[in-house]
Amino acid sequence: MPKDHGIGARSKRREDVRFLTGTGHYTDDMAMQGQTYAVMVRSTVAHGKIVSIDTSEAAAMPGVLTIFTGEDFAEVGGNPAGWLIHSRDGSPMREPKRPVLAHGKVRHVGDAYAAVVAETYAQAKDAAEAVAAGTVIEELPAIVDLAAAVANADNRVHDEIPDNLCFDWGWIEDNREAVDAAMKSAEHVTVLELVNNRLVPNAMEPRSSIGEYHPASGEYKLTTTSQNPHLTKLLVCAFVLGIPEHKLTVVAPDVGGGFGSKIYHYGEEALVLAAAKKLGRPVRWTAERTESFLTDAHGRDHVTKIEVGAKKDGEIVAIRTTTLANVGAYLSNFSTATPTFLHGTLMAGPYKVPNVYVNLKAVFTNTAPVDAYRGAGRPEATYSLERAIDKMARELGLDPVEVRRKNLITPDMFPYTTPVALQYDTGNYQATLDKALEMADVAGFEARAAESKARGKLRGLGLSTWIEACGIAPSHLVGQLGSRVGLYDAATVRVSATGTIQVMTGAHSHGQGHETVFAQVVAEKLGIPEENVEIVHGDTSKIPFGMGSYGSRSLAVCGSAIDRAMDKIIDKGKKIAAHMLEASEGDITFENGSFAVAGTDKAKSFGEIAFSAYVPHNYPLETLEPGLEETAFYDPNNFTYPAGAYLCEVEVDPDTGSVDILSFTCADDFGNVMNPMVVEGQVHGGVVQGIGQAMIEHTAYDETGQLLTASYMDYAMPRADDVPMVTVDHSCATPCTHNPLGVKGCGEAGAIGSPPAVVNAVIDALQRGGYAHVTHIDMPLTPSRVWAAMRG
Amino acid sequence: MTKVSMSVNGKTVSGDVEGRTLLSEFLREGLRLTGTHIGCDTSQCGACVVHVDGEAVKSCTMLALDAEGAEVRTIEGMANADGSLSVIQQAFQDHHGLQCGFCTPGMVMSAAALLKENPKPTEAEVREYLEGNICRCTGYHNIVKAIMAASGQDVSAIAAE
Ligand code: FES
Numbered sequence: 030m031p032k033d034h035g036i037g038a039r040s041k042r043r044e045d046v047r048f049l050t051g052t053g054h055y056t057d058d059m060a061m062q063g064q065t066y067a068v069m070v071r072s073t074v075a076h077g078k079i080v081s082i083d084t085s086e087a088a089a090m091p092g093v094l095t096i097f098t099g100e101d102f103a104e105v106g107g108n109p110a111g112w113l114i115h116s117r118d119g120s121p122m123r124e125p126k127r128p129v130l131a132h133g134k135v136r137h138v139g140d141a142y143a144a145v146v147a148e149t150y151a152q153a154k155d156a157a158e159a160v161a162a163g164t165v166i167e168e169l170p171a172i173v174d175l176a177a178a179v180a181n182a183d184n185r186v187h188d189e190i191p192d193n194l195c196f197d198w199g200w201i202e203d204n205r206e207a208v209d210a211a212m213k214s215a216e217h218v219t220v221l222e223l224v225n226n227r228l229v230p231n232a233m234e235p236r237s238s239i240g241e242y243h244p245a246s247g248e249y250k251l252t253t254t255s256q257n258p259h260l261t262k263l264l265v266c267a268f269v270l271g272i273p274e275h276k277l278t279v280v281a282p283d284v285g286g287g288f289g290s291k292i293y294h295y296g297e298e299a300l301v302l303a304a305a306k307k308l309g310r311p312v313r314w315t316a317e318r319t320e321s322f323l324t325d326a327h328g329r330d331h332v333t334k335i336e337v338g339a340k341k342d343g344e345i346v347a348i349r350t351t352t353l354a355n356v357g358a359y360l361s362n363f364s365t366a367t368p369t370f371l372h373g374t375l376m377a378g379p380y381k382v383p384n385v386y387v388n389l390k391a392v393f394t395n396t397a398p399v400d401a402y403r404g405a406g407r408p409e410a411t412y413s414l415e416r417a418i419d420k421m422a423r424e425l426g427l428d429p430v431e432v433r434r435k436n437l438i439t440p441d442m443f444p445y446t447t448p449v450a451l452q453y454d455t456g457n458y459q460a461t462l463d464k465a466l467e468m469a470d471v472a473g474f475e476a477r478a479a480e481s482k483a484r485g486k487l488r489g490l491g492l493s494t495w496i497e498a499c500g501i502a503p504s505h506l507v508g509q510l511g512s513r514v515g516l517y518d519a520a521t522v523r524v525s526a527t528g529t530i531q532v533m534t535g536a537h538s539h540g541q542g543h544e545t546v547f548a549q550v551v552a553e554k555l556g557i558p559e560e561n562v563e564i565v566h567g568d569t570s571k572i573p574f575g576m577g578s579y580g581s582r583s584l585a586v587c588g589s590a591i592d593r594a595m596d597k598i599i600d601k602g603k604k605i606a607a608h609m610l611e612a613s614e615g616d617i618t619f620e621n622g623s624f625a626v627a628g629t630d631k632a633k634s635f636g637e638i639a640f641s642a643y644v645p646h647n648y649p650l651e652t653l654e655p656g657l658e659e660t661a662f663y664d665p666n667n668f669t670y671p672a673g674a675y676l677c678e679v680e681v682d683p684d685t686g687s688v689d690i691l692s693f694t695c696a697d698d699f700g701n702v703m704n705p706m707v708v709e710g711q712v713h714g715g716v717v718q719g720i721g722q723a724m725i726e727h728t729a730y731d732e733t734g735q736l737l738t739a740s741y742m743d744y745a746m747p748r749a750d751d752v753p754m755v756t757v758d759h760s761c762a763t764p765c766t767h768n769p770l771g772v773k774g775c776g777e778a779g780a781i782g783s784p785p786a787v788v789n790a791v792i793d794a795l796q797r798g799g800y801a802h803v804t805h806i807d808m809p810l811t812p813s814r815v816w817a818a819m820r821g
Numbered sequence: 822m823t824k825v826s827m828s829v830n831g832k833t834v835s836g837d838v839e840g841r842t843l844l845s846e847f848l849r850e851g852l853r854l855t856g857t858h859i860g861c862d863t864s865q866c867g868a869c870v871v872h873v874d875g876e877a878v879k880s881c882t883m884l885a886l887d888a889e890g891a892e893v894r895t896i897e898g899m900a901n902a903d904g905s906l907s908v909i910q911q912a913f914q915d916h917h918g919l920q921c922g923f924c925t926p927g928m929v930m931s932a933a934a935l936l937k938e939n940p941k942p943t944e945a946e947v948r949e950y951l952e953g954n955i956c957r958c959t960g961y962h963n964i965v966k967a968i969m970a971a972s973g974q975d976v977s978a979i980a981a982e
């Protein structure tokens with residue numbers, strides 16, 4: 030019987046009711062007394078010198094309340110990068126200031142250099158056009174192409190950075206010589222050059238922020254579309270505006286998806302706060318979709334050469350990659366961690382490969398900032414590796430499945446330390462591979478391929494055996510590696526006198542269903558009904574602290590903090606119970622919501638203990654404080670390492686190059702699963718984002734730095750009829766060994782594992798169909814690219 | 822400013838709008854019915870779908886003045902009279918057809934329009950009908966499943982978990 034309650038149950042999501050009835054509260058849904066509207070004035074050129082801004086005409090227009098330009102923020106701080114990377118020569122990365130509004134120069138199309146606040150949105154918009162008309166920008170040559178950016182030392186995104194290079198990173202530098210030697214003596218070397226295409230995250234809710242200021246108390250409030258309100262608060266206070274931290278509340282209410290793009294602090298948030306203070310009225314700003322395309326942090330954008338050295342039997346002896354990564358015009362908050370420690374550290378994959386070396390140069394260009402997007406560095410690593418291994422297998426005349434099997438780390442090898450510094454705690458990669466092969470009926474593939482052939486179509490099967498590292502930790506280690514933040518999380522569990530519970534968590538749910546799933550976790554441990562538990566998130570005035578939700582960390586890190594806080598509640602409950610039951614504390618057990626004296630029938634329910642804590646008439650007041658509320662901060666001692674095997678089956682039409690994705694099968698290991706329904710939903714969504722990347726999504730800048738794909742007319746988003754059902758299994762579970770729930774992250778897996786499976790499937794179809802010369806096609810695999818490759 | 826009147830979720834409403842005011846703006850800002858969402862500026866995403874005289878319409882493509890005298894239904898008017906979730910809404914919850922919830926109002930409104938014209942759609946028909954509604958979270962799997970379940974079909978056979 031499947032459970033209907035607590036851990037492992039398919040509990041229906043409580044948050045759904047408000048979303049299904051139109052009563053959710055997203056930032057732009059909120060109306061404020063006396064509110065005003067901000068509109069940003071954005072550069073229409075990719076690179077230019079701001080010669081002059083004349084705001085006089087706009088200032089005189091109806092309803093206009095104030096106008097800001099970059100000059101107004103010249104004296105305040107910039108929006109910093111959260112991770113300091115050192116180059117191979119030991120020098121620190123170059124960190125140009127990222128101002129609230131561009132000052133002196135504009136550096137990408139969409140870079141805001143002024144902002145208008147007016148009584149109505151229409152008035153602000155009209156006046157913003159007048160500011161643009163009053164502005165003279167001397168256009169400079171745009172730096173768009175990565176290789177050209179590094180080669181041309183004279184044309185600079187930031188005048189003080191000569192070769193547009195942020196850093197030149199090696200991981201691990203000490204491995205380099207051994208890797209070079211192993212590659213040189215390898216029996217076979219596969220070389221693959223590939224592009225990990227630039228993507229726009231495209232959460233369906235555009236970014237939106239409302240600033241408020243109360244002159245009497247000097248308090249500010251920012252309501253904003255954020256995945257981590259505490260970090261936004263810290264950045265605004267400590268780095269950008271210098272507001273005392275206790276005077277700012279940041280609220281991230283219902284947020285309509287993030288996928289990374291809403292992790293970061295953006296200039297508009299500082300702008301609405303500064304404007305609210307100046308005007309003494311609420312100031313709101315909401316992005317139009319085009320602004321989202323132009324200014325949300327983009328994802329991926331790597332150009333990589335990967336070499337795989339192998340023996341003739343397919344055993345991998347060395348992996349070496351060289352990558353140019355685009356960071357855009359400014360460093361977004363995690364932009365330097367994403368291509369390095371979230372990418373290079375994963376380059377061994379799930380394989381027992383002895384020699385790995387990663388070199389990555391991060392390059393400034395006149396494009397929007399690039400940062401973590403669902404998967405963040407790990408999709409790039411996985412794509413390089415899984416494509417190259419497939420190619421290697423083909424070159425050696427071996428079966429891609431068997432080559433992977435030969436190289437996979439085996440269950441007896443854990444804990445396993447890779448040559449790129451991660452220690453995988455547990456896994457069973459053979460089990461997920463076997464499961465996927467069985468689920469996808471690989472045994473029946475040849476018959477299906479013959480049937481396709483009879484219809485003039487080419488059928489192919491693609492595999493990826495992926496692993497990822499998520500729930501990034503521990504703080505002392507990431508600190509040594511350059512992180513400027515801790516990566517713990519916090520939770521408060523507040524038990525009321527009647528035994529109901531509020532949990533304040535540092536996680537933020539923007540689709541993940543924490544309100545339901547965390548309540549399941551709490552209900553299970555405390556032996557109470559789920560409906561007695563309320564999860565509070567997204568408000569810095571209510572929650573002790575938190576690092577938010579991204580990097581598949583919510584359950585592994587924030588959930589563990591909740592678990593630890595519950596341990597403290599249970600410990601205190603035992604003390605209270607011991608007093609009430611006249612027993613010694615060591616004899617008290619807690620199970621199914623009941624504190625009992627071991628070996629007797631004497632017991633107190635959780636509710637009775639809670640009541641006693643708040644009405645302490647029969648209570649050990651000399652030794653114990655009243656009340657039942659506990660806070661825990663949890664700093665994990667390792668990442669979690671979810672892994673799995675994905676199989677994609679496609680059919681290619683050789684006449685048109687169009688590809689049909691017929692099936693997609695996932696066998697995942699997420700450790701213990703709290704709510705299978707929610708986990709499967711995460712995989713469905715991630716896989717379709719990965720299929721989007723592989724098949725249709727592409728962010729195109731022209732050579733002048735104009736974004737050609739700045740709307741849904743030009744940027745292809747996966748629609749319902751572009752994708753198949755996604756078959757998901759998570760039964761091959763090896764629980765994480767170092768967090769109390771035994772959980773591994775599941776949010777990014779789909780987006781990490783799927784792109785190579787799709788591309789491998791298409792290459793397989795073409796190879797089987799006699800197009801032996803097609804060994805790689807860069808994503809997205811549009812019909813024109815596939816068709817051209819076939820005829821190339 | 823021009824006065825406009827229409828029926829929204831069974832109630833007669835009116836307000837002063839500019840000629841350029843979109844129906845979506847009138848609903849959200851004029852009537853504070855913020856369940857109708859705005860996800861794009863090119864009429865591509867479907868987050869804003871409402872019913873106008875029984876037809877699914879992207880409310881960002883229609884001027885408020887053009888809805889003069891019309892019967893408009895929004896997501897706020899989709900629950901049963903007693904406030905419980907309607908069959909389609911319930912199916913979305915039962916089958917986890919939503920994550921962040923932002924596309925959801927448009928999805929539910931489109932689903933209702935589809936099932937009115939095609940009470941037992943196939944999976945392919947559902948997918949094709951949803952062409953104008955983008956969801957970035959769910960991968961559509963559970964949305965398709967929810968809509969087919971709402972039509973009374975057995976979804977255990979057609980849609981693997
Ligand atoms: S807001 Fe109407 S289609 Fe996107």
Ligand code: FES
Nearest residue numbers: 920924956957958
């Ligand atoms: S549920 Fe988030 S966009 Fe559909």
